[in-house]
Amino acid sequence: MLHIYNTLSRAKEPLKTVEPGQVRMYVCGMTVYDFCHLGHARMLVSFDVVQRWLRASGYKVKYVRNITDIDDKIIRRAVETNRRLSEVTSFYIDAMHADERALGVASPDFEPRATDHVGEMLNIIKRLEDNGLAYQSEDGDVNYSVRGFPGYGKLSGKSLDDLRAGERVAVSSGKRDPLDFVLWKSAKADEPPESKWESAYGTGRPGWHIECSAMSKALLGLPLDIHGGGPDLKFPHHENEIAQTEGAFGGALASIWMHCGPLMVDADKMSKSLNNFRxxxxxxxxxxxxxxxxxxxxxxxxxxxxxxxxxxRNHYRSQQNYAPDNLLDAQNALDRLYQTLHNVPAEPLEIDWSHASAQAFRAAMDDDFNTSGAVAALFELSSEANRIHSSEASGLLRALGGLLGLLQTDPAQYLQSPSRYQSGGNALAELTNEQIETLITARATAKKDRNFAEADRLRAQLQSSGVELEDKAGGLTQWRRA
Structure with a gap:
């Protein structure tokens, strides 16, 4: 049975869904004002693996990952570049989708945009006001009264006295308590028209936190089976989501809360605010x-x-460190798996879950999506395939890799592609594929003419450019970039 670590209970729990065999999963997505960095890549890939394994395990998954397309940072970018908000958000949404395609991240089943759900946000704000949890301040903002919600702090584990206003929430004199956060922002005269909606509270726009409360309920209902996001969202964003949704509708917002670990640069989390991102x-x-x-x-x-x-290859909850050497090590490790598929062509097959490596893979993934253990099983299969030259073991390697979104590229295409992340790798390989093929043809001609000195010289030239040759029976020469 699949067990998942629940941030709320601080323990691994068996997955028990509201509807048997169906998983309703909501993951907080991007605020689209800039290009995605490697910290975002970790979130995107981690939850892509989660949805892949849920589906492979027989669940019918309804996966929602939202887009925040109204925010102070988006407004700032639009003003700075003299563009409409919609131009800014459309451009960076397209860029995000390009990143997802590059990383093999499947599209979610639904990708709602906040600006399409402002009506639902206002309805929730009204319910909160009716329940005594929201108030309008003198500056026109509508705020959430944190101390009116008894469960506030249960996700982050902080007491009210320990908490502080979130980084996206400016403390204003209109708040009754510094911890109160904004639900509806009163419009400012110099803000773009696209950032303003009419409401019972005056012209304005939604706060960041209310967006996900509205979109998750509108598309998945309550409670969610899984709610996920990056490590920085636990507080204040997810804590505030709980307060909003549970304060408005009662019950629980989500059964299981999942948070991936941070991607670190030295001792700091990779983030745009620290300007340490790639x-x-x-x-x-x-x-x-x-x-x-x-x-x-x-x-x-x-x-x-x-x-x-x-x-x-790292567990999604672990702290992961970004460094060029770590990318080089990852490239070399992945190259070894592809070299196996190149040397021992994979036989197309259905996964035999009785195989020891397949069982180890499944046990790891059922233990809180332990991809580190699953990758270890792939390397065991790689060793087996190489040791006994088994196309079945190679086929199982490729099939299991596919469940992680790996090993689906043609091995020759993969190994012949240049990489900046390899031992001695330079900008993007000195020789093109066409130049390499020309030199290999010239070497074959030299060998045919018994000019072995010239053949050796050409081989050395290729090796110096990071190209390794393997001569096969029948005069065929295969090559790969080292």
Whole structure:
């Protein structure tokens, strides 16, 4: 049985869904004002693996991941660049989708935008006001009265005296308590017209936290089976979501709360606020000179899968450290799996769950999506396939890898793709594929003419450019980038 660590209970629990065999999962998505960085990649890939394993386990999954397309940072970006809000958000949504395609992240079943659900947000605010949990201050903002909700702090484990206003919530003199957070922001005269809606509370826009309360209930109902997000959302965002939804409707917002671990740079979490981030596109785009004016891009398949593997081989809750050496190590490890598939072609097959490695894979994934253990099972299969030259073991390796979104590229295409993340790797390989094929043809001609010195020279030239050759029977030469 699948067990999942629940942030709320601080323990692993068996997955028990509201409707047997069906999972309703909501994950907080992006605020689209800039390109996604590697910390976002971890969240995207982690919950992609979760939904893949749920489906592989026989569950019917309804997966919702929202888009925040109205926010102070979006307004600021629109004003700075003299663009409409919709232009800013559409561009960065397209860029986010390009990142997802590069990383093999499947689209969620629903991807609601906050601006399409303002009516539902206002309805929840009215219910909170009727329940004595919301009030309008003199500055026109509508705030949530935190001390009126007895369960506040249960997710983060903080007492009210320990808590402080969230980083996205400016403390204003209109609040009754500094911990109160905004549900509806009164419009300012200099803000773009696109950022304003009419309401019973005057012209304004929704606060950040109310957006997810409205979208999750509208698309999935209550309670959710799983609610997930990045590590920084536990407080204040998810704590405030609980207060809003449970304060308005009673009952529980979600049965299980999941949070992936942080991606660290030295001792700090990777984030835009600390300016220590690296974007996904800068890490995996085939064109190293990709313009920031271009949303879509062509990924380098070898580097993109390396980044996914880098994330997947660590448990989703663990703290993960970003460093160039760690990417190089991930590239070398993934290369070894693909070399197995190249040397021992995989036989297409259905997964035999009675196989020892398949059983180990399933046991790991059923233990709170332990992808680290699942990847270890892949390497056991790789060793078996190489040791006995078994196409069945290679086929099982590829099939199980597919459940993690790995090992689905043609091995020759993968191994012949350049990578900046390999031993001695340079910007993007000195030789093109066409140049390599030309040199291999020239070497074959030299060998045929018994000019072995020239053949050895050409082989050495290729090796110096990071290209390894393997001569096969019948005069065939296969190659890969080292």
């Amino acid at each position: 974007t996904i596109r800068a890490t995996v785009a085939a064109d190293s000179a990709l313009s920031d004016e271009q949303a879509a891009y062509q990924p380098n398949c070898r580097e993109a899968e390396m980044l996914r593997f880098f994330i997947v």
